[in-house]
Amino acid sequence: MGSLPLEAMMPLNPDSFAGESSAVVDFLADYYRNVDKYPVMANTQPGTIRKLLPEAAPELGDSMDRILDDVQRDILPGLTHWQSPSFFAYFPANASTAGFAGEMLSAGLNVVPFVWTASPVATELEQVVVDWMASLLGLPERFHFKGGGGGVLHGSTCEAVVCTLAAARDRALSKLGHEGILKLVVYASDQTHATFQKGASIVGIPPANFRILRTSANSGYGLTATIVQRAIEEDVARGLVPLYVCATVGTTGLGAIDRVRELGHVARRYGTWLHIDAAYAGSAAICPEFQGHLDGAELADSLSMNPHKWFLTNMDCCCLWVANPTTMTDALSTDPEYLKNVGTTSKMAETVDYKDWQIALSRRFRAIKLWVVLRRYGAAGMRAHIRRHIQMAEWFEHVVAADERFEVVVPRNFSLVCFRLRPRFMADKAVEALNCDLLAAVNASGRAFMTHFVVDDKFVIRLAVGGSMTEMRHVRAAWELLKEKANDLIATGC
Amino acid sequence: MGSLPLEAMMPLNPDSFAGESSAVVDFLADYYRNVDKYPVMANTQPGTIRKLLPEAAPELGDSMDRILDDVQRDILPGLTHWQSPSFFAYFPANASTAGFAGEMLSAGLNVVPFVWTASPVATELEQVVVDWMASLLGLPERFHFKGGGGGVLHGSTCEAVVCTLAAARDRALSKLGHEGILKLVVYASDQTHATFQKGASIVGIPPANFRILRTSANSGYGLTATIVQRAIEEDVARGLVPLYVCATVGTTGLGAIDRVRELGHVARRYGTWLHIDAAYAGSAAICPEFQGHLDGAELADSLSMNPHKWFLTNMDCCCLWVANPTTMTDALSTDPEYLKNVGTTSKMAETVDYKDWQIALSRRFRAIKLWVVLRRYGAAGMRAHIRRHIQMAEWFEHVVAADERFEVVVPRNFSLVCFRLRPRFMADKAVEALNCDLLAAVNASGRAFMTHFVVDDKFVIRLAVGGSMTEMRHVRAAWELLKEKANDLIATGC
CATH class of the missing domain: 3.40.640.10 (Type I PLP-dependent aspartate aminotransferase-like (Major domain))
Known part of the structure; x- marks a missing residue:
């Protein structure tokens, strides 16, 4: 996998294709094994990666191994990890083994x-x-x-x-x-x-x-x-x-x-x-x-x-x-x-x-991707996938509602819970600032990533369950994190 | 890799991800080894695949091995093979090991x-x-x-x-x-x-x-x-x-x-x-x-x-x-x-x-794909890639121009050659029909795929060189094929 002499450039040689692609598969498998060790939301200053990379494209090619080393060193730390089991922001973007296989077939048949x-x-x-x-x-x-x-x-x-x-x-x-x-x-x-x-x-x-x-x-x-x-x-x-x-x-x-x-x-x-x-x-x-x-x-x-x-x-x-x-x-x-x-x-x-x-x-050729997903998991598997997340969101809605310092702002319909911290006797304006600070503290911890919305002048935190690797323990940990940061903020007199 | 019991569905388990993805890599490497054995343009009747597949999605999931068997049996024969070295139609859609690696990283990090x-x-x-x-x-x-x-x-x-x-x-x-x-x-x-x-x-x-x-x-x-x-x-x-x-x-x-x-x-x-x-x-x-x-x-x-x-x-x-x-x-x-x-x-x-x-x-995350391509091949490798195709197109333009039965209709600028069969003493209308038949015969042979254009009422055949696996021998074979089909048509009195 060394750099390529020009005359020998065979960009789709089946043997090197298999070897280099397998290296990427192993790289990604390792990434999934370790994804929960990264801060979920990237903790990066603007311009970091732009300063890191050379101003011009390289004149000569490099080996796939060296490129993957650079992905590990330069790219991964600058990602917001949508596949982290503690990603609760926006809406999920599900990766899966079958979805990836379908994407490979689409990209490979090209x-x-x-x-x-x-x-x-x-x-x-x-x-x-x-x-x-x-x-x-x-x-x-x-x-x-x-x-x-x-x-x-x-x-x-x-x-x-x-x-x-x-x-x-x-x-x-x-x-x-x-x-x-x-x-x-x-x-x-x-x-x-x-x-x-x-x-x-x-x-x-x-x-x-x-x-x-x-x-x-x-x-x-x-x-x-x-x-x-x-x-x-x-x-x-x-x-x-x-x-x-x-x-x-x-x-x-x-x-x-x-x-x-x-x-x-x-x-x-x-x-x-x-x-x-x-x-x-x-x-x-x-x-x-x-x-x-x-x-x-x-x-x-x-x-x-x-x-x-x-x-x-x-x-x-x-x-x-x-x-x-x-x-x-x-x-x-x-x-x-x-x-x-x-x-x-x-x-x-x-x-x-x-x-x-x-x-x-x-x-x-997106059809082959969706077809592989449906073939691999079946309708029953997909229903189980959806219901698992709904159950976790139900649990989260329940514990938020049961904690008197918090409130569920809008009744949950699917796997999205919209809530806020609402200490008694606090003015509305202060409540808004408090929740803004709470969200910032949660995200800065690197242990979870959530986003927000504003409705009827209320700043609400959104927790969208739905990650492919999200399990009950991650939702529990998110709730513990929220309580911990809420305690800190209330203790420091917000 | 058997079908999944519902309670155990872990769609992004790193170990099964690695195993199933490697199976897809091997499948695609085999595809590239054999791609020139398929008819380049699919030889399929409308409705074939729709009739082949069940009316409803499966209730239960299946193994990746079985899915890949079905891709081999049901999908590959219905493709027009854009990665065939004898694909000269439209413009090329280059796949490469680096482009695929970049696509895997994009889809995997998701x-x-x-x-x-x-x-x-x-x-x-x-x-x-x-x-x-x-x-x-x-x-x-x-x-x-x-x-x-x-x-x-x-x-x-x-x-x-x-x-x-x-x-x-x-x-x-x-x-x-x-x-x-x-x-x-x-x-x-x-x-x-x-x-x-x-x-x-x-x-x-x-x-x-x-x-x-x-x-x-x-x-x-x-x-x-x-x-x-x-x-x-x-x-x-x-x-x-x-x-x-x-x-x-x-x-x-x-x-x-x-x-x-x-x-x-x-x-x-x-x-x-x-x-x-x-x-x-x-x-x-x-x-x-x-x-x-x-x-x-x-x-x-x-x-x-x-x-x-x-x-x-x-x-x-x-x-x-x-x-x-x-x-x-x-x-x-x-x-x-x-x-x-x-x-x-x-x-x-x-x-x-x-x-x-x-x-x-x-x-x-398309940027990582283009970045991997540039890193893997370097500017020098990419220039060699482009020049290789231009040289092949130059050769093709030259042999077409040198054969008195053919003509280059528009001077070539890049890797696209526009030409037609132009026997002497044949009426314009007949020439148009002749080239239409020639193109149909070439494509029906399964040995190459070209497309056409019409300019100033002339029906011209387009040969766009640019496949990732296209070598000089494929361009030579395309020329031999054109001459063979032209001979057949002229002999049968077109």
């Missing part, structure tokens, strides 16, 4: 299945796995290929949102003419992911036509039909055109749930596109006890969820289903000469060209 | 570096490698971080185009107001990748304001200043606003080269954004003898190229550089509460949050 011909099995396997997933989540028939709809694997929810917004926009503009773009209005709640506003801005919806509807504790911060209907009616009265409602099942801040069926009826009434963003909580819908949150999905035009969050599928993988694929391909199709299939046109009628279901032309 | 805090080293390594790449390509100082610009790794050129179009659009609309979107005009040539028109449509540019400018053989199908200037002046005279010119260095159809410096002067004169799309040929610019094609890049606002094509970097990886990052972050920033960094705000001024440089929030 096909680019933009049209069917460019790798038929990649397209068809994708159709199969998105139908499998639709069944597992209990989605209505209209989102399955066999029901006239269909799914696609994107890299992110934002891409799914941009594509469906473009579909809804172009459907509307085909009647209004392009100048109608100035009249189009989109609707979301104050809990909807920022990605939606960004997506609307990307597709050219006027910023003034983006409605952020207020939610409250009464509905558990879920969006209800009444408020959407009122907003739509106001806009219609002003001569605007309601385009798209984004409903979320499991919001990022609080895990809140919008009322899908109610919103669906409103959307139908006004002819607006309804998208269901179940990026995080969609995974839970493989368990029958959580499928009720998607009740009414047959009234939606599209639905997305991210296996790369809580479904043991390494980054990246987002499932998007649409009820009427033609609306999307009308907006996103291209048909340049260099992608046409010579001699195969006759059989093409039955095939899908996924380039017309996404933003980019090129794409990765 | 961090999501949307903000600096979410993995500081991932952000900073990205800044380092895009600066390294900018230097290797000889890009002007203004595209380096140290020069006030900066780069980012996207998944595709289309994403780069959408982000820069949104930046240019919002810069213009900040003066015009949002209703100005109806006046914005974008410019490209009839050789520009379809991705650009799709990108313009995604960001809401009116379809009627998309100018496709005619190129000709006189300029080698490159876009010249004269034609762009005329189009811009017509639009200005009509009260429209010229927004964005897309220049391509190495077009998909023919490998044509737009005149960057000339176009830059026009763009400056009218205040339009100039983007340089060097998706394929940008890799060649690491060799000084090809850097001249980017001459004038200091007049551009942005430039992109894809290491995932011809730079030994497994899918996906697109470098985008911008001269003024603020224009892009103004268009793409979000700042939701759940992504703010508690206790670290003070040091954030110096850091980059890459979520504001791209469409999606989430992102993969």
